[in-house]
Amino acid sequence: MRFTAGLRKVFWAIILCTATGVFAKPPAGKTAPEFSLIGFDSTEKVKLSDFKGKVVLLDFWASWCLPCKKLLPMVADMKSRYPDLQVLAVSIDVDRNKAISFLRSVETGLKAAHDADQKTAAAYAVEWMPTSFLIDKRGRLRFRHDSYTERDLAKMERETRLLLAEPDSAEAAVVDSATLGK
Numbered sequence: 001m002r003f004t005a006g007l008r009k010v011f012w013a014i015i016l017c018t019a020t021g022v023f024a025k026p027p028a029g030k031t032a033p034e035f036s037l038i039g040f041d042s043t044e045k046v047k048l049s050d051f052k053g054k055v056v057l058l059d060f061w062a063s064w065c066l067p068c069k070k071l072l073p074m075v076a077d078m079k080s081r082y083p084d085l086q087v088l089a090v091s092i093d094v095d096r097n098k099a100i101s102f103l104r105s106v107e108t109g110l111k112a113a114h115d116a117d118q119k120t121a122a123a124y125a126v127e128w129m130p131t132s133f134l135i136d137k138r139g140r141l142r143f144r145h146d147s148y149t150e151r152d153l154a155k156m157e158r159e160t161r162l163l164l165a166e167p168d169s170a171e172a173a174v175v176d177s178a179t180l181g182k
Contacts, residue, residue: 028142032058032135033123037090037113040103046088046113048139054086055163056135057156059110060121063093063102065129067149074153075132076108081157084164088113092121092129132156136163 032048039046048056059075061068072089079087089112091099096114103112115121124133128147134156136142143159145152 028144029140031139032056032133032141033120035115035120035123037115037120040091040100040112040114046111048088048135051086051088051135052139053137053168055084055137055160056133057085057087057160058124058133058135059087059089060092060115060124060126060129060131061089061102062091062129063095063098067147068130069102069106071130071148071150071153072106072108072110074150076110078153078157078160079110082160082164085160087111090115090120092116092118092126134159134163137166137168 034048036045036047038044048058057075057079059072061072075087075089079085087110089108089110091102091112092115093099093102094116096116099112099114124131130148132145132148133141134143142163143156145156148156
């Protein structure tokens with residue numbers, strides 16, 4: 001098989017990025033990457049740190065993603081069953097108007113933000129749509145779901161219950177310091 005010079009460069013760029021970890025997925029248990037995005041409700045900034053001490057479902061979606069259209073309302077339904085769960089739906093659409101039209105069509109009522117330059121998606125190594133992350137009360141990445149489907153929602157719900165049942169970060173710090181003395 002013969003590659004053109006352009007294809008050869010793309011091929012080697014992918015190999016290099018993969019080998020150097022550019023596409024490396026943030027490992028579970030590590031602190032979730034901080035971000036600051038523009039919300040869709042206004043020009044208000046939405047930051048991960050706004051949810052400090054809360055369990056967060058961070059959901060990446062796009063207007064061109066057909067499964068997203070079906071799944072975002074289901075995620076909103078899960079949020080309604082777990083009021084302490086914070087959900088942030090992040091659009092990776094370059095065109096803000098397409099993202100707004102999409103949100104109007106699915107009417108989830110979820111807090112949503114726009115990642116037009118896809119820097120936040122890159123920080124989380126998002127490769128597929130939709131992709132979601134469950135972040136615990138201490139701000140650590142705990143669960144990741146790439147290209148999730150309706151079948152995965154039951155597992156996500158179990159993981160959500162598990163994280164919501166964990167002690168708050170202040171209580172966990174007391175427990176951690178108590179166990180260190182043993």
